[in-house]
Amino acid sequence: MIATILGSVVGLASSVATIWAVLEVYTTAQRHPGMPIDRAARIAAAKYGIRF
Structure with a gap:
């Protein structure tokens, strides 16, 4: 039971980190138009x- 909850929390944290990283790259690209x-x-x- 605890392992399942812990696994879910880790999976959720990983998803949040991925979304955060994508948003950081998007924001940086928007601040510098034309940047690769x-x-x-x-x-x-x-x-x-x-x-x-």
């Missing part, structure tokens, strides 16, 4: 200390 998506993704990730 990969560049917008790098800028959005750098905001949280992620470098790739």
Whole structure:
């Protein structure tokens, strides 16, 4: 029972994180019209200390 609830919470958190990341990239791309998506993704990730 606890494992099922914990699994559901982790799955929900993962979904929320994915949606948040997509919105961050979208917002960055909207602020810089014409910017390639990969560049917008790098800028959005750098905001949280992620470098790739």
